[in-house]
Amino acid sequence: MSIDNGQLTALLATSQTLSSINRGERWCDLFFRGLLWALGCLGFLLPAAIVGYLVIGGGSTLTWKFISDFPKGVPLGSTGGILPAIQGSLSLAVLGLCIATPLAFGGGIYLAEFARHSRFSQIIRFVIECLVAVPSIIYGLFGYAFLVVFFKFGISLLAGGVTLAMIMFPIMVIAVQESLQRVDDSYREAALALGVTTTYLVQRVLLPRAWPGIVAGMVLAVGHAVGSAAPVLFTASVYFTKGSPKLADPVMTLPTHLYHLVSEAISQEQAFGTALVLVLGFLIFNSSALMLRKLGSFSWR
């Protein structure tokens, strides 16, 4: 194709106007990038600052003895370790997960695959979203009134585990439902066209595909539930326990222990150490969940 002179001049003229438009756009882009970079850094700096502060304050407290010993001293907790609190928090997390996971999978799968686009499913979804927004102290109060008093569970690991499960449940249902719905419809088409049932489709195709999203949701749910003191304050925790956690007995937990240490001004160092253990615990938990995520989805994608 040949271009004569007239066309060439016209072409140059347009390219010049284009570049002058681009100059303004380029500055705007540069500014926007800079702004986003700064905000992105904030997202890193904030947690880093918190962890750094905890390490400075509690790093020296954090010894093997601290995590393997019982609280000691007068007032109790001013020296010694936090072993029962670690055990209590762990067993609450496990119990809560064991109760919430099967229920949430059932609910999420039902909403995403068996009641798709139905009015009923939209209503349930709305209610569950409301549940997520309910403050954890309300769960604590409900757990106390309903489980501890009405069902006579007493202040116990069981009551606390069930309360935590109630907090985890809505978050996990939404995670399961959303992750399943994000799986492209072409998978459903291809599978159902082979004459299989929805159950078979969910088991063999949709759940493996949705697995990473589901794990992410479960981590979020556990972090949210186990990290907060409010739900276990009235339902499961006491100031001090001896021996390993039992279902019918109350337990110590990390967040409530931290709360006691600070609110009653028992020991600043012990409080920092406890906080550090809590944060490091979540770090370990999150990274193992990340590994589980990779493991579950293998290299299928």
Next chain:
Amino acid sequence: MEIAMQTATTMSLVQMNTVEEPIRNLPASMQVKDICVTVNGREVLKKVSTVAQDRKILAVIGPSGSGKSTLMRAMNRTLDMIPGARVTSGNILFRQENLCCPSVDQRLVRKRIGMVQQKPVAFPMSIKENVLFGVRFHKNVSRKEADEVVEKSLKQSGLWDEVKDRLHDPASRLSIGQLQRLCIARTLANGPEVLLMDEPCSALDPISTGKIEEMIMTLKQSLPVVIVTHNLAQARRISDFCLFLSDGVALEQGATEQIFSSPKEQQVYDFVSGKVG
């Protein structure tokens, strides 16, 4: 009387395993009779009739949105998956049974009338398990049977030589052309009596397309094939009969050569000669 007859014919589909053999001896041609389909009240197919003859390839051509895919979906009951879509009248006869009848088990229809979609999809499992996906649902297969089915279906779809050494690799590692042949193997492993293909080559390069066309030519020696295609040259190359759909109406149908060389309708002429679309 008519209701009684309908139940009688659908019974055989329900109890397929016991009466399968005599039915299989009937010619496997599929007859679509005056079928009307609405989606949320809008008419998508208007009294379409056609025949997919045994051991012949029927190409369905026509502009986008003319109801080609809907027709395919109606033929193996995957139409039921679309919310708001239903067959309002007409029927589809296959081996003397009306597939549109609500009492016919849709899963059995889907197993017997296999369908290959436009977009190839790898299920999150190995190549071998992808092939066995439908088979494992429909019956318990021994290890030996499973291996046989996998080998046979992959050979039929022309993928065997390329993957026989890595059957346990994830299917997602295949190229898109290989993946489409895997999807075809997956459908064939189900043991279909008719093969429906909805634009199976639209996402593929010419070489993969060539391989699939070659495979279709082999397959047609044993069953009827219906293929939707936007590639007119492909329709002309491989099909025996052509159905031209326009706006939900079967505007013209007949032998492929006749449709391409001397169509009766002006719109068909414009379409096949490349004046429009």
